[in-house]
Amino acid sequence: MARTNAEIKAWEHEMAQRATEQLSALADTQKFKQYLRQNAAFHGYSVRNVLLINMQHPNATRVAGFKQWDKLGRHIRKGEHAIKITMPIVKKLTPEEQVKYKTTAERAIVGYRYGSVFDVSQTNGKALLSATDFIKERLGDHQNVERLYHAVVDAINTEGHVKVSEVPIDEPGVRGFFRPSTQEIVISPQETDAAMKLKTLFHEYGHSQLHGIGQAFADRPRAWKEAQAESVAYIAMQNIGIDTGDYSLGYVATWAKDPKVMAQALKEINEASVHTIELSDQAAQALGFDQAQTAEATLNDAPEQTTNLNSGKRERLTQSEIDRARKLSLVEIARSAGIDLKEDSRDYYRGVDHDSLVIDAKKNLWKWNSQNLGGGAIEFATTFLDQKGFYQAVKFLNAGHYDETKIQTAPKAAYHNYLKRADSFDRARDYLTIARGINHHLVDRLYQKGLIFQDSQNNLIFQWARNGKAVGASIQGTEIDFKQFGKRGTQKKIAANSQSDFGFNFSLGKPQDLYVFESPIDALSYWTQHPELTNCMIASVDGTKVESVVNVAVNMYKTKGQLPANIYVGSDNDPAGHQLYDKLQDSILANTEAEVTTFKPLFPQDNAITQTTYQGLKQAADQAGIDWRELAAAVKATTNLSTNYQQAFPLPQAIAKSSVLIDPNPGKTNFNSDEALLTAAKFIKANRTSDNEPDWDAITKKLNPGIEDHDREHLAAKSSYYNTRYQAENGILAVTKIAKDWNELAKLAQHPATMDQQLEKTYRREDGQTVKLIAKDQNQYALVDRKQPDKVVGYFEANDPQQCAYLIKQYGYNAVDKEDEQKYHQTQPVKPQQHKRQRASGLEQSM
Structure with a gap:
């Protein structure tokens, strides 16, 4: 019996209401994924139609109307219920309607109606292949x-x-x-x-x-x-x-x-x-992946739209062509194209015109640092050789006469001091003392010993010494340019042919302990804050490699006859720095008398907690009914209190991904930190010893399912260590921001003039010209003539007051007030003739 118009309207309203209710049901992740799977199958459909199909036939994969199934040799089974979806009402437009709707189209959608489709599972007949x-x-x-x-x-x-x-x-x-x-x-x-x-x-x-x-x-x-x-x-x-x-x-x-x-x-x-x-x-x-041996069935064509999938005809690439293109020598490709390269080290080449272009000949990869681009031979062709896209690049490379074999590199040569010393040390000295906040007396001592100098490119060179012989160098640029050098702002690299897994080092007195840092700047920053240091060796390992720390310790044993009693690990207070220390805990250093070295943490502000972090910890701990410092200890041991819950303890990847406190993919997942903290707090509450102390062994197992015994014991001990430290009087340092490295702390300890104070000062050059500092934008500044405010002396970018003061000095200006004039007077460079005398005597590691 036919339905009345009122019944049809009521049914349509019910369908629309059910589709709307279906939206709320998608809060369940699995139902949402089911919706997305159907969206993939019916990607040409509107959201409403996908929802309607999902609501009426959750497992539908291919749908078509009655006549379309019949053409394809399949028939609707008796008793099957149609899936109702909205379909457009298409009308041929009259000339008047074309004018009214401002269109030249002959047909237009003027409304929608409900129509019937059936899923392939509701049909019988010929096999289908798409x-x-x-x-x-x-x-x-x-x-x-x-x-x-x-x-x-x-x-x-x-x-x-x-x-x-x-x-x-x-x-x-x-x-x-x-x-x-x-x-x-x-x-x-x-x-x-x-x-x-x-x-x-x-x-x-x-x-x-x-x-x-x-x-x-x-x-x-x-x-x-x-x-x-x-x-x-x-x-x-x-x-x-x-x-x-x-x-x-x-x-x-x-x-x-x-x-x-x-x-x-x-x-x-x-x-x-x-x-x-x-x-x-x-x-x-x-790629020809769609080629079928039988005719393709046209299914799931959306009623709202049709899609043209014709990609055009061209000769397909073969896998051998792609593989060969990727194996071609990047160095040869670049040089054949007229791109000048210079050999930077054993496996690395640098562009002459694009000095931030680096080619790794061993891996056959390139990176253009200033543009943040990189890749292999194919990407090189699209970037530098005007090849439009992957296809054209592969064809171009295969048509060339390039060598497929790996780059033949000579055995690593012994380091020789190829860096030319400049007569002046002024710029390098200003960079260390002003931009980095290093004590000028310590800088002078290192310079006088020949351990640091300025090269002909105005770079600061930290010479690596071993038995009084130069074996490598760390190169620190003194030019601050964030556009060219990225967020670091300066060039930083290791000299070609430097001895592997070693670094800058010097001794104070008769070394008994070893202090290691990630960079020479951090090493000098720590010394600046602890000038009383004596009877130790201070070293930089340029990174976080265990091998470098061990090699420096062995060098101390060989050259000083003393294995370090303690190695203080002063790496950065970040996940990578903590992982270095944790890995060193698994290393054993002992001499022939079975004397064993002890590794001790020396992270900057390792007991610091920010107000924001405290509030999150306190809220979760209060809900669970525990001391918030216990929760802080667990989070610190696992993530180093990182705001993005990044892994700090070196757990295997599979374990880390299941850890309660670690975001398995920072920034890419919907990790709920509040829920994670509350879960951890509840575990701590539920797992206590007979003395009502946290049972860190049991807690660690709960927080990190599947953790191996060795890692569990290590991580539990670390949690216990921080809990004891936090519970002590003055065991927590409240800060607004935790210093990442020792140089940050050194600059904070200086209490320099703030940026606002620097904007109020007058700066004078030796010829009497005076200028003032003007803020242009965030971290952007200009020096302008005080007498002619429209005359700009120079622009620069600075992240902190020290950088600002240093850059003003590079323009030849000093602050007018007497206190600063006296400071600059005290920081005059060591005379060049002293330097010439020291150069012949070689490197003196002992200070």
């Missing part, structure tokens, strides 16, 4: 996934809206990122899992479509944006039949609180994923 089936089958091969990844990169770069490049990423756990300011996607080449690499590309491409500068959704909260990008990646990977199993979509619970918000979030995801899938399908077709 291009997607063949793509999924071909992607069972790891190499084909790798090929698809590169083809998608090529497609994105050819599209031109955003550029994709591969650049090594130093931050642990980060596989890639999108930089809105340059419309650039950077993918880490260190990721070996091709599927994960492709998923990361889809994730960042989702960001680029939704969250770039000027885009409608750029101002969404970070967690919102991450959930959207992760959803786009999930849909795109489902479309090609790959599930990496590494998705966190918890933020959708926030969307689900308001159906309107959820609908908007899904609409945005839908818009980005449709284009991502089209791009992926085009790439797969270009």
Whole structure:
């Protein structure tokens, strides 16, 4: 019996209401993933239609109307219920309507109605095969996934809206990122899992479509944006039949609180994923992954739109062509193209015209530091050789006559002091004493001993000495340029052919203990704050390598006849610095008399806690009913109180990913720190000794499921150590910001004139010209003539008062007030003739 208009309207209202209710149900992560899987299958459909299909047939994979199934040789089974979706009402427009609607189109959608479709599971008949089936089958091969990844990169770069490049990423756990300011996607080449690499590309491409500068959704909260990008990646990977199993979509619970918000979030995801899938399908077709032996069935064509997947005809790349292109010598390619290179060290070459271009000949990778670009031979061709995209670059490289063999490098030569000394030490001295806050008396002592000097390029050189002989050097630039050198602001590197796993060092008195730091600047900063140091060796190991620390200790034993009784590890107060100390705990240093060296922590402000961190710890601890310092000890031992809950203790990756207190993928997951702290606090409350003290062994097992006995004992001991320290009188230092390294502390201890105070001062040059400092923008300053304010003497960028004072000095100006004039008078450089006399006598390590 036919329904009345009123009944039809009531039914349509009910369907719309049920679709809206379905939005709230998606707060459950598994239901949301199910929705995304169907979105991948029906990516041309509107959000409402995907929801309607999901609501009526949660397991639907392919849908079509009655007539379409009949054409494909399949028939609807008796008794099956149709899936109702909205379909457009298309009308042929009259000339008058074309004028009215301001369009030249002959047809237009004038409304929507409900229509019927059926899933393939509701039909019988001929077997169906689609291009997607063949793509999924071909992607069972790891190499084909790798090929698809590169083809998608090529497609994105050819599209031109955003550029994709591969650049090594130093931050642990980060596989890639999108930089809105340059419309650039950077993918880490260190990721070996091709599927994960492709998923990361889809994730960042989702960001680029939704969250770039000027885009409608750029101002969404970070967690919102991450959930959207992760959803786009999930849909795109489902479309090609790959599930990496590494998705966190918890933020959708926030969307689900308001159906309107959820609908908007899904609409945005839908818009980005449709284009991502089209791009992926085009790439797969270009590689021939879609070729079927039978006709493809056309299914899931959305009623709202149709998609043209024709990517154009061109000769396909073979895997051997791609592999050969990647193996070609980057050094040879660059030189053949007229790019001048100079050999920087055994395995590294540097561009003459682009000195921030570095080629690693051993790994056959390049990085252009000033532009934050890099990759292999193919990426080099697209960046420097005007090859438009992946395809053209591979063809170009294969057509050339380049050597496929690895670069033949000569055995590492012995270090020779090729760095030319300048007669002056003024600039290097100013950099150390003004920009870095190092005690000028200590600087003079090192200079007079020949351990530090200024080279012909105005770089500060820290000479590595071993048995009175130079074996290497650390090069520290004195030019501050954040555009060229990145956030560090200055050049920093190790001299060519420097002895491996060693560093800058000197002795005070008769060494009994060894103090090691990550950089020469940190070593001198600690000495500045502890000028009473004696009978020790101070060393820099230029990084966080265990081998370097051990080698310096062995050197002390060989040259001084004394194995260090204690090695004080003064590395940075960050996760990497703490991991170095924890790894050293597993090292045993002993001499022939079985005297064993003890490793002791010497981190700057290791007992410091910020007010923000305290509030989070206190809230969770109070809820669980424990002393907040106990919770602080557990968090400190595991993450070093890092604000992004980054791993600080060297746990195996699998254990770290399941740890309660560690964000498995910082910035990429919806990690809830409040919940993590409360869970940890409850574990501490539940696991106590008979003396009502925390049972750190049991707590550590609970916080880190699957942890091995050795790591458990070590981490438990570390938690106990910090708990005891925090419980002591004055055991906690309250700060607004924790100093990361010893140089930060040295500069804080100086109590320099603040930036505001420097803006109020007058600065004078020897010829009497006076200038004042003007703030132009954040960290941007200008010196202007006091008599002619429109006359700019110079611009510069500075991050702190010390850098500002140093840069003003480089322009030849000193503060007018007597106190500063006296300070500058006291910091006159050592006379050059003294330096010439010392140069012949070699390096004197003892101070």
